[in-house]
Amino acid sequence: MLQIKNLHASIDGTEILKGLNLEVKEGEIHAIMGPNGSGKSTLSKVIAGHPDYEVTSGTVDYEINFKMKNVLDMEVDERAREGLFLAFQYPVEVPGVSNSEFLRASYNAICTHQGAEEMDVLDFDDYLQEKVKFLNMEPNFIGRQLNVDFSGGEKKRNEILQMAVLNPRMSILDETDSGLDVDSLKAVSEGVNKLRTKDNAIVMITHYQRLLSYIVPDYVHVLNNGKIVKTGDKSLALEIEKRGYDWILN
Amino acid sequence: MAIATVKTGCFPHLFEAHFAAMQGLSKGNATTRKTALESFLKTGIPTTRHEAWKYTSLRYLNDADFKINKSCEFSVERISEHLIKGAYKVIFIDGNLANDISDLGELETGLHVKATTEFEVSNPELLADFDALNAAFVSSGISIEVDPESAINKTVQILHVNTAANAAGFVRNTIQVGRASKANVVESFVSIDNAEDSLHSSFLSINVADSASLNHVRIQNKSHTQTDVSSISAVVDKGAVYKTFTFTTNGRVTRNNLAIRLNGEQSHTELLGLALTKDEQVIDNFTSVDHALPHATSRQVYANVLKDKSRCVFTGKVNVRKDAQKTAAFQLNKNLLLSSEAEVDTRPQLQIDADDVKCSHGATVGQLNQNEIFYLQTRGIKRDVAESMIAKAFANGVLLDCPIEEARVIIESQINEYFE
Numbered sequence: 142m143l144q145i146k147n148l149h150a151s152i153d154g155t156e157i158l159k160g161l162n163l164e165v166k167e168g169e170i171h172a173i174m175g176p177n178g179s180g181k182s183t184l185s186k187v188i189a190g191h192p193d194y195e196v197t198s199g200t201v202d203y204e205i206n207f208k209m210k211n212v213l214d215m216e217v218d219e220r221a222r223e224g225l226f227l228a229f230q231y232p233v234e235v236p237g238v239s240n241s242e243f244l245r246a247s248y249n250a251i252c253t254h255q256g257a258e259e260m261d262v263l264d265f266d267d268y269l270q271e272k273v274k275f276l277n278m279e280p281n282f283i284g285r286q287l288n289v290d291f292s293g294g295e296k297k298r299n300e301i302l303q304m305a306v307l308n309p310r311m312s313i314l315d316e317t318d319s320g321l322d323v324d325s326l327k328a329v330s331e332g333v334n335k336l337r338t339k340d341n342a343i344v345m346i347t348h349y350q351r352l353l354s355y356i357v358p359d360y361v362h363v364l365n366n367g368k369i370v371k372t373g374d375k376s377l378a379l380e381i382e383k384r385g386y387d388w389i390l391n
Numbered sequence: 392m393a394i395a396t397v398k399t400g401c402f403p404h405l406f407e408a409h410f411a412a413m414q415g416l417s418k419g420n421a422t423t424r425k426t427a428l429e430s431f432l433k434t435g436i437p438t439t440r441h442e443a444w445k446y447t448s449l450r451y452l453n454d455a456d457f458k459i460n461k462s463c464e465f466s467v468e469r470i471s472e473h474l475i476k477g478a479y480k481v482i483f484i485d486g487n488l489a490n491d492i493s494d495l496g497e498l499e500t501g502l503h504v505k506a507t508t509e510f511e512v513s514n515p516e517l518l519a520d521f522d523a524l525n526a527a528f529v530s531s532g533i534s535i536e537v538d539p540e541s542a543i544n545k546t547v548q549i550l551h552v553n554t555a556a557n558a559a560g561f562v563r564n565t566i567q568v569g570r571a572s573k574a575n576v577v578e579s580f581v582s583i584d585n586a587e588d589s590l591h592s593s594f595l596s597i598n599v600a601d602s603a604s605l606n607h608v609r610i611q612n613k614s615h616t617q618t619d620v621s622s623i624s625a626v627v628d629k630g631a632v633y634k635t636f637t638f639t640t641n642g643r644v645t646r647n648n649l650a651i652r653l654n655g656e657q658s659h660t661e662l663l664g665l666a667l668t669k670d671e672q673v674i675d676n677f678t679s680v681d682h683a684l685p686h687a688t689s690r691q692v693y694a695n696v697l698k699d700k701s702r703c704v705f706t707g708k709v710n711v712r713k714d715a716q717k718t719a720a721f722q723l724n725k726n727l728l729l730s731s732e733a734e735v736d737t738r739p740q741l742q743i744d745a746d747d748v749k750c751s752h753g754a755t756v757g758q759l760n761q762n763e764i765f766y767l768q769t770r771g772i773k774r775d776v777a778e779s780m781i782a783k784a785f786a787n788g789v790l791l792d793c794p795i796e797e798a799r800v801i802i803e804s805q806i807n808e809y810f811e
Contacts, residue, residue, distance in 0.1 A: 238780055
């Protein structure tokens, strides 16, 4: 579903990704771990298309209608409409835009793209309430301004709500566990697990093993200095938890 | 140093041509009119050399050839989208009070709306530029009076409509809200298609008596060749509240002078404004708040959104006098530039002569936040839609504080139009 080949990317002239390769298939969960500054967040931003990052070589092929297409040639919003989703490490506050208004605009943009009819305000509200319930969230969540004055945990849960509403095929969760207390971590993980199907795939970027005991990955990759240097199963994460990264990197 | 010549445009000629007719409108003030005209002739059409007009050029008025339109023939259906349903209406056509289509006389208990026949202008020799012109040319006006201890249910809507090309109109109104009374007034400044290159000048004098409350909204939306200069002078007495919201969009040059004197303890005023500009439009808000007595509060927020080569000017003076201890004054001018060719000139000014006060003032000029746009785009929303969602939220954030619901609805649709 997603195939990254020899990806090189830089920001302000500094190369961060230095030939990264990764393949993700339908139904799989991948975890990408690595020390600070290894390029984890850069990878997620480049896949989503953040304008600050320059891709100097390589491809990010993504399956659209049974054909692989390089998403690097697509606009940010176009990638999202094709079912590519990034849960932000630091979700952005957008003052004055209500959560529900935003979600409806987003949902309808995707519907229109897929040739479906837009949902009107009332129907969408029902749909949204259903998702809120599904994720055990407070109903008043959706009436608030987008991420404004949300706690760290609320912001992360809001990302998962967006994921539930938009139902993406390929989700990248960037440090979704950072800044969460145990209860929030559980709630967020349960949300993600509920959204998992055999047709979608998830890439989790994380610093700690902690998240992986709630959302169990099929593969664990270690990213260092802009490349994946080791791949294993979930036991690799446990070993990193015990021994740190040094034994892999040296 | 060369002394700049004072330019007076067509106004001396216009005055001569209409003086006799103006006398018929209002007796006994020939001297006032003449003195006011002399004051105007001394200062002339303001130029950017005048401190108060530093960023707004009216040079094009030098060559304008204005006429006075006397006709009040007009069908209100032509401006139906601007009408507030169920409100009392007072309609001015090119500066003339349209008696036949206005609600005058005694309305609900406690409310009186009357046509003005005698214009009182104090110290005409001290007036300058448009205030002087207005006093010299004023052709009609109304007074709105609210008796003490009366809460007026229905909104009063004053509509200033420009209908004729090159017409200059001069209106002078007063609002007097009696002790412990409440009223809502909306002023709409509009034009119809064939009213090109016209000029409208209005002067509004307001008094909110002890413990009374006045909500006042101005909606200014005229075609791109119109010049509008409105002046308000308000006195807010003890324990009284005056809230004013000014929404401006379109027009060629719109200048709003707003002077508020907090004239009693525990008085409060809110001056809020939202301007949306495009093309080469200029909107200039010039405010002053005079804290004359202790324990009074003022809150001022003016927001501007600019497209294309348009300009917004804000000058806000807050003066806290020596005796006005325990004053709380807040002032903010915030600007959102949607084009690199648009320009903002902002001058928040604070003068404090008391020592126990809480005052803050500031101005911000910014562009759309790229991270916010990126975030919305990652959710499938197209860039231009994301931009307009964020900018519209900026405008709607200010509109939330608009004190009259019926006006808010009209403004909301005009905000949507601007962002379409």
